[in-house]
Structures are given as C-alpha cells and as structure tokens.
Amino acid sequence: MAEIQIKNLQKRFADFTAVRNSSLVLEDGKFVVLLGPSGCGKTTTLRMIAGLEYPSGGTITLDGDDVTYLRPRERDIAMVFQLFALYPHMGVRDNLEFPLRNEGVPRVEIDRRIAEVAGILRIEHLLGSRVGGLAGGDRQRVALGRAIVRQPKAFLMDEPLGTLDAEFRELMCVELRKLHERLKTTTVFVTHDQNEAMALADHIVVMNSGDILQADDPHGIYNFPSCVFVARFIGRPPMNLLDVHGSVAAGACQVQVDGRQVGVPRVEAPAARALLGVRPEHVRLTAPGEGLAGRVERVEYFGSHWIAELQTDAGPLKAVVEKATRPVEGERVGVGFDESRIVLFDADTERLLPSVTTTAHRSSVRHG
Incomplete structure (x- = not known):
C-alpha cells in the first residue's frame, strides 16, 4: 500500500501563495499527473510530497503515516528530475549502485537489482559506460533506473522528459507507461504538456494559480472539464x-x-x-x-x-x-x-x- 493523501495543503513564499488549501488522494499503484501552466503550483506540490519543501499548512500522509515534516530520506520515495541529477564523475553502474550502497544493501542483492533494472530499461550495454558520454534519452533511462533500483513506495517525477526532443519524448512516454504497468508503483508525474498527461495518466490533476481545478481520469478531463x-x-x-x-x-x-x-x-x-x-x-x-x-x-x-x-x-x-x-x-x-x-x-x-x-x-x- 502506498496511497498518498494531501489535506488542506498550503505553501506561501512571503506574500505569494504557491499552493492554496489543496486536498487530494493519490491512489495506491496509480500513475497520477499534475498538469498545468508554469507557476500553477504543481512542482511546489510535488516538492512538498518529496520533503524538499515544507508546507505552510496542511498534512501529507504516505502509506497511512504522517510524513508532512519528515526529511526526504525518511519518506521512502524516489525522485526523478528534469535534468537527470546523475553523478557525472561516476559510471552508469556506480550511479545505479550508489543509493543501495548508502542503504547498506548486501552486494549480492545489489547485483541482483542492478541486473533486473538494467534488463527492464534495456541498458545492460551501458553499465560499463561513463555518464558524460551518454545521449539524453540514455541518461534519462539511467536516472529512472537509479530511482527504480531502490524499490520505493512511490516515484515522484518532475518534468523528466522536458529536455528530450519531440520524437524521443513520445517514445519515452510509451516506455514509462509500460514500466508502470510492470511495476505498479504509485507515481506522481509533473508536466505542463497535455499530450504527456493524456498518454501516461490513470488520473490527471489540473492546477492553476495554486488551486486544484479538477482531478479525474483522462476521459473526464477531456470530455467533462470542470470549468x-x-x-x-x-x-x-x-x-x-x-x-x-x-x-x-x-x-x-x-x-x-x-x-x-x-x-x-x-x-x-x-x-x-x-x-x-x-x-x-x-x-x-x-x-x-x-x-x-x-x-x-x-x-x-x-x-x-x-x-x-x-x-x-x-x-x-x-x-x-x-x-x-x-x-x-x-x-x-x-x-x-x-x-x-x-x-x-x-x-x-x-x-x-x-x-x-x-x-x-x-x-x-x-x-x-
């Protein structure tokens, strides 16, 4: 179980309110997309779920536990960023192993997980490569692999396809959806691209000016817009x-x-x-x-x-x-x-x- 609930969530920066009294249930095992224009509050909401920002008010629960003010490493989540956030001085295998070594996972288990994730993402041939020489799409696969290998309760993704060209972005949408069908891990994905949202989501949350305007499946968002x-x-x-x-x-x-x-x-x-x-x-x-x-x-x-x-x-x-x-x-x-x-x-x-x-x-x- 990895249901995420936010209740009356607020975030203020001085006189600016980025997120305004938001309440939402992100169901276990669903792929949920936070969608809206720049400045609507979607990334701030994601960062509060991740623990990278603390809310000005409200609560966040993960798997029934209150995590509102826990540090990121205490939340059992994995985050994938737009700019990959890989360690450039390390090779692909070292990047994948790094979070597991930090957690004290035994070597045998590390090798098993690396082999499994590399097979899922089809990056076995890259394990001996340096990160700096990889194309953007391959780097994003490695970034996804580093998140998956931890086997967290939830994945949080902040516009992870934003730097890819249109053709590869479309391909990665297909790959991400296949990956979700296989892993069934609760996923929260931020984007301003409605095509990505429609292609990926079980549920879409449309935001604007800090407010949640509609939370629905793609059919409902498209055919029965709330406003x-x-x-x-x-x-x-x-x-x-x-x-x-x-x-x-x-x-x-x-x-x-x-x-x-x-x-x-x-x-x-x-x-x-x-x-x-x-x-x-x-x-x-x-x-x-x-x-x-x-x-x-x-x-x-x-x-x-x-x-x-x-x-x-x-x-x-x-x-x-x-x-x-x-x-x-x-x-x-x-x-x-x-x-x-x-x-x-x-x-x-x-x-x-x-x-x-x-x-x-x-x-x-x-x-x-």
Missing part, C-alpha cells in the same frame, strides 16, 4: 465556447444559440447565464440553412484531417473535418453539433453545469 479554464487548457484545438441566449432551467434539454434551438444532455442545475461547450471533433459542417449559419475563414491541413476556422453570429468556432472533405475558405456552411457531447458552463462562475452525462461519468469513476 472554463480546463476546457480551454485541454485539447488542441481547445473546446469551443458559445454564448447561450437567456437563462437555463434545471431539467432543460434545449438551449438557444444564435436564435436556434440546440439539444443538450438534460441539465440538472439552473444558470442565469450559460456557455455552450463543444469539442472541435463534435462540430460538423452541413449545407447552408441547416443549424447555425457559418462562414469558413481559414483551413489548416494536419495530414489525417483538416481544421476549419469558422465564423458564426454566435462567435468563432473550430471544426475537425475528415481529410477527404476539404473545406473551402470563404464558403457559407451550416454548423451542427453532436448534441450528446455538448457541455454547459455557468457563465458567471465558469463552473461546469451538472447534467445527466456528467453525473453518469462521475458515478462510473467512483465505482469503476
């Missing part, structure tokens, strides 16, 4: 947002956008003003006169599909269009939606309005 910030931050292109005309009553199954009725999943709470949210892949182009009236402003080609930028009287939209059907810039089109995939936000609070689909998702996450 307008998450809707705009997640997805490339991000979720479209359109003004709804008039108030929305509890139980409503339709809203009015640009003078037209649009069907939505049944709303479970009222709002005086609302925003309609729909992902670009759930926007479809139709014949003029059907749905909202739109005009194609710009088209981008992405190989497998087109992205069409549209202008409507309700506001700008982006639509994903299959590659066999190239939209023509300047043409008039109708704009429709997959109405089962629409979400609504309270325009005043910018929070997601609960609906039958969001409630069903939350129930499946609780009992899944």
